[in-house]
Structure formats: structure tokens, C-alpha cells
Amino acid sequence: MNILIADDDIDMVTILKLYYEKEGFTVFTALDGEEALELAYQHSIDLAVLDWMMPKLSGIEVCRELKQRAVKVLILTAKSEDEDELRALEMGADEYIRKPFEARILLMRSKKLLKAEDTISFGSLRVDTTGGKIYEDGRDVGVTSKEFELMKCLLDHKGKILNRKTLLDRVWGYDYIGEERTVDTHIRRLREKIGEDWIKTHRGMGYSLEMKHE
The missing domain is CATH 1.10.10.10 (Winged helix-like DNA-binding domain superfamily/Winged helix DNA-binding domain)
Structure with missing residues (x-):
């Protein structure tokens, strides 16, 4: 399965890429919203893990576009207000995780979204x-x-x-x-x-x- 990770924190992207690859996923990475969309247009993406606050296009804007292509979307954010979570879900996000988070929990939530077999x-x-x-x-x-x-x-x-x-x-x-x-x-x-x-x-x-x- 193909995973798209988009975050302007290159260290975060690198770490998450290693975790997902260890689980057998094919991973594409982007450091801004526009690059994320370009990759999504070029490849068949099963799940997009998007940071809310990114340059050029926000994770929410990318989410709205990807949901038109039936892509599962998980939003990562440092925002802590319930209204922000509600907005993300209203924009079509399938899951919402607040930073900081445990990478193993992110992987578990991702697999659940993808209905990975037990x-x-x-x-x-x-x-x-x-x-x-x-x-x-x-x-x-x-x-x-x-x-x-x-x-x-x-x-x-x-x-x-x-x-x-x-x-x-x-x-x-x-x-x-x-x-x-x-x-x-x-x-x-x-x-x-x-x-x-x-x-x-x-x-x-x-x-x-x-x-x-x-």
C-alpha cells in the first residue's frame, strides 16, 4: 500500500518514513502542500498523513482535494482545540491526531483506516x-x-x-x-x-x- 507523508518538519518526515517502510508500506514524502498534491496526482495513494500547517497549501486544503479522489486522510496537528478537530473532520479527514504523538499509535490508527489484516x-x-x-x-x-x-x-x-x-x-x-x-x-x-x-x-x-x- 502507498502512504503519502506531508509535513514541513523534515526530521518528522524522515522518522515517519522509516516507521512506515518497516511495516512494509511504500512511502512518498512532501514538505509542503503543493508537493503533496503533485505526488498524489502522480501515484495511487491509499493513505495521506498530512500536517495541518504547511507552506503553500495547508493540510486541510490538501485533504479537501484528496477526498475527491477517495483517498483516506489522517491529519496531524499541534492544534489542541476541539473546534479544530471538528473542522478537520468536516473537511473529510478520516482521522485526527494531535502532536506530540507516539509513532506506534499513528501506525495502528493508519492500519485501522486501511483495514490491514490481523x-x-x-x-x-x-x-x-x-x-x-x-x-x-x-x-x-x-x-x-x-x-x-x-x-x-x-x-x-x-x-x-x-x-x-x-x-x-x-x-x-x-x-x-x-x-x-x-x-x-x-x-x-x-x-x-x-x-x-x-x-x-x-x-x-x-x-x-x-x-x-x-
């Missing part, structure tokens, strides 16, 4: 994305937190090849210092628990989750 099933496997567990024929296979995040990352990009660096960044974090080969070790252990056929190795390139058995 459980994904394929073959004999069932992945509980909120509970952090993987089941095979109803049996909990007992994955570790890193194995689960690795599986979820591959699932979010199913059919696409992800190299070790990408997997390290999204599962272990951008500040991880260690060997890329740790990915291979965790892939091997994950395969032992879910079966050998789901995760494909692309020599010299990386790994992908294949759904051919669905």
Missing part, C-alpha cells in the same frame, strides 16, 4: 500479525520475535527479492551493527519451523516469499 493465511500457515505468532495446521511453531519480523517483512513484500541489507534495516534496525550473515541464520531457522518451500533463495541477490502453493 491474520494472513496461506497454505497450511497462518500468520497472526498482531499476536506475533505463526501457526502451521493450527499449531504454534514457536518463532522468535526476530524470526516473526523477518517473516512479516517477507510477507509484506511477497514475490519480491529482498537483499540482506534491506532485511537487516527493516528487521534489526538502521543502527544495527553486525554481520549480514545473521540474516542467513535466521532464514534457516525460520525454514525449519514453517517448511523449506516458502522462502526462496536467490543466489547473490537475497530472499523472497513465494505464494505458489496457495
